[in-house]
Amino acid sequence: MKVSVLLRMAWQSITRNAMRTLLTMLGIVIGVGAVIIMVAIGNGAQRQIEGQIANLGTNLIVITPGATQTGGASQGAQSFNRLTIDDMEKIQREASLLVAVSPVVTTRAQVVSSGGNWRTEVSGVATSFFQIRNWPIASGVAFTDEDVRSKRTVVLLGKTVAEGLFPDGEAVGQRVRLGRTPVTIIGVLASKGQSANGVDQDDVVVLPYTTAQSRISNFYFVGQILAMTASPSDIPGAIDEIRGILREAHDVGGGADDFSVRDQTVLASAATSTTTVMTTLLAAIASISLVVGGIGIMNIMLVSVTERTREIGIRMAVGARGSDVLTQFLVESVVLSLMGGVLGLLAGMLGAAVLGRIMHWQTATTLSSMLIAAGFSAAVGVFFGLYPARKAAALDPIHALRYE
Known part of the structure; x- marks a missing residue:
């Protein structure tokens, strides 16, 4: 089946019930938007720290006093x-x-x-x-x-x-x-x-x-x-x-x-590694919303399979193969997820900009984070749409035609 035909059929199926489609996409929109905002805050914090460290000087080496020992115990850095x-x-x-x-x-x-x-x-x-x-x-x-x-x-x-x-x-x-x-x-x-x-x-x-x-x-x-x-x-x-x-x-x-010699790369790597861990943690927490959105897509696709059982039976009766039906429902799931992903990207970029202005935080939305979020939303569509698509493809044409 041609890709254009699959996309047209997917679009018709998705727009058949606009309100249900919007509610289904809402989980993906929130998930992608949350990931974009969290990563933007983390990247902004990392850039701010890097800028502050750069303010210390270029190729800087700092020599400070060392520690002294009293009764076998160190008195701490710069005590001697x-x-x-x-x-x-x-x-x-x-x-x-x-x-x-x-x-x-x-x-x-x-x-x-x-x-x-x-x-x-x-x-x-x-x-x-x-x-x-x-x-x-x-x-x-x-x-x-x-x-x-x-x-x-x-x-x-x-x-x-x-x-x-x-x-x-x-x-x-x-x-x-x-x-x-x-x-x-x-x-x-x-x-x-x-x-x-x-x-x-x-x-x-x-x-x-x-x-x-x-x-x-x-x-x-x-x-x-x-x-x-x-x-x-x-x-x-x-x-x-x-x-x-x-x-x-x-x-x-x-x-x-009896002295200490350090360069700013040590401080920079420690600070940026901390912000990287925090950004990853925040993105992981926000990604839970994507999983919830994926479950919503699976649920609505299962409902769609039930509603269109007779349609599936007719298509199979006139020569459609199980792989054609599977592909059709899988494309619908991916298109639904990608539409939610695009809306989530826009919402995330807007949310990061507004949050940065209101809270006076530095935020940075990178191309890589946008591509990862979009790719992950498509993967959610494939993963959670595969089971409903396989269920549709496995229907018996005779039973499907008799379904009321």
Whole structure:
């Protein structure tokens, strides 16, 4: 039998009772729509996390203090700090795979202006920090190497601090007090938004690390050292270089490292793997609706077989084979399921867009998820339509003709 004939007959059968058809398709529509929405939310969350991790910097390597032992028990990461500016300079001199290195001296302090005050994080860094973190300047300029050497009291404000202290005016050029030290604002950093763990990255004041150590924190040790490679492929080799340089500098001998060296790919893989598991779980839960919709299709096709028993008997009496009847009912089931799948796709895409706008979530509907949902809806039509189709094909023509 020609495909066009099969499709035409399937369409006529489906549209014969429009309300029943719509109610039957509703389960597929809800199932496909739910899968699309859940996957869109999961993909959006994954892209958001990837973007937040990318905001940390390009090809970033983070060196932090290690752990100390007290009474045989570890006191936790960063409890034993031996990182110094000398370590940073040694890494800068001897590492061949790094293109930029910066210390980070971190403390908290009160920023006081003529219009108010703001308690925030203070980061003392080198000029290469802005390159490593891929952090552009929204207004003003960055400090220079000469500012670092001269320990000049110049700062750049994060967007949150700038808006908090100067909501109606230009921050660049203003004099404020950072702790007890008068400083000049020379720039405002572009907005970075929240980090992957929900911390506002724009709530920060950045200044030369020499100024931070001598005028603000009085810390000899540095909280962390940031480094950057030219390409991601250089990261493993650069980590080995850094470990060798710091083990020599700290003279640890055969003991364990008193520092930690990590790259952002570890954080990225952990975060994205979590969102992947959650997306898969959500899609699996939503797929239950597809199974329910498939049961509905099986039920209505069984009803259709019963209603059209005499029609089947007449067709077989004039020469139709059992395979023809099976194909006809199977095509009807698949067409019914695909129609529900298409409506479900449209509903899912619309639902994901509306949900993202209302809840301020990032959603992402991918072509692969649409194709998988459509393919799965067709598979549901085949699986749940096969039994009714086989039942129709197995009818005895004589008994079918006698059926009332």
